[in-house]
Amino acid sequence: MNRPYELPAMSALIAFETAARHASFKKAAVELNVTPAAISHQVKSLEQELRITLFHRYHRGVELTELGAYLLVALQRSFEGINDALDQLRARTSKAAVTIRVTTAVSSLWLMPRLAEFWRTHGHVSVAQIVNDTDQDHNDCDLSIHYADMSKDKGDCRVLFHDRIAALCSPRFAAAHAIQSIGELAKLPLIHMEAGNTGWTSWKDWFASLGYTGPIRVDHRVNNYLIALQAAQDDMGVVLGWDGLTHELVSSGRLVPLLPIDISSPQDFYVKLHSQASKPAQQLFNWLGQ
Numbered sequence: 001m002n003r004p005y006e007l008p009a010m011s012a013l014i015a016f017e018t019a020a021r022h023a024s025f026k027k028a029a030v031e032l033n034v035t036p037a038a039i040s041h042q043v044k045s046l047e048q049e050l051r052i053t054l055f056h057r058y059h060r061g062v063e064l065t066e067l068g069a070y071l072l073v074a075l076q077r078s079f080e081g082i083n084d085a086l087d088q089l090r091a092r093t094s095k096a097a098v099t100i101r102v103t104t105a106v107s108s109l110w111l112m113p114r115l116a117e118f119w120r121t122h123g124h125v126s127v128a129q130i131v132n133d134t135d136q137d138h139n140d141c142d143l144s145i146h147y148a149d150m151s152k153d154k155g156d157c158r159v160l161f162h163d164r165i166a167a168l169c170s171p172r173f174a175a176a177h178a179i180q181s182i183g184e185l186a187k188l189p190l191i192h193m194e195a196g197n198t199g200w201t202s203w204k205d206w207f208a209s210l211g212y213t214g215p216i217r218v219d220h221r222v223n224n225y226l227i228a229l230q231a232a233q234d235d236m237g238v239v240l241g242w243d244g245l246t247h248e249l250v251s252s253g254r255l256v257p258l259l260p261i262d263i264s265s266p267q268d269f270y271v272k273l274h275s276q277a278s279k280p281a282q283q284l285f286n287w288l289g290q
Helices: 010-022 025-032 036-050 066-093 104-121 171-176 182-186 203-209 225-233 243-251 279-288
Strands: 055-058 061-064 096-102 125-131 143-148 156-161 164-169 191-193 220-222 239-242 256-264 268-273
Touching (some): 010 036, 010 066, 025 036, 061 066, 096 104, 096 279, 104 125, 104 225, 104 243, 104 279, 125 279, 156 279, 164 243, 171 256, 191 239, 220 225, 225 243, 268 279
Parallel strands (some): 096 125, 191 220
Antiparallel strands (some): 055 061, 156 268, 164 239
């Protein structure tokens, strides 16, 4: 198998660069922790491969030839480039990493825009997201964002936003379904979000909070809130919209309230700081909860 670069052995190049830098085989041997004879052997092997003389050898020491000086400059530039790249990699891996567990919807619709703003003033903090839509153990992260009753959580928590929930649809769907009451809404195609034990308000809960307990349509069922929102934008029906998550969709006109009615969210969107969190995790926690 051919090598991608037609280079001599790296050991020979390193031995040559060290000897050339010191103008001494003996000093190169000390730096590389080998014998002067080993340095001499590596340099001689390199000269034979390149078919040039790299050093003038004298009784008192060695001196670079013109070709040897040319090779030294080329090697030092290359080694400096490698060193710079390694420094950048070390800097990246030394960044203080923070892990935050979050659902797909909250990550995409709420957290990511705020992380971009966070990095403008905290660029040294690396944030890794664990995106999962199921309610699992949160011991694998520094922070976690929840939609639940924060008063029942015993951890160090801060509310992110208090929300209201409205019935949203596309402008085309709204124009085609001019309704005036909750009862009329219940007869329209509704997009139901079924994502297990996540605590998200259902259509049944939403209607009940407004005093309506009659039958409601079940046309579309999805298990991901982003898909539910996309289905509404595609004129498939009406979706429940948490204003903290759908603000950009509503402000841009992609979704509109079908009725001038909403309810207060029965749950809290909050961030939780887990035990033994690092200083960067504490920084992000304070920043999100301010």
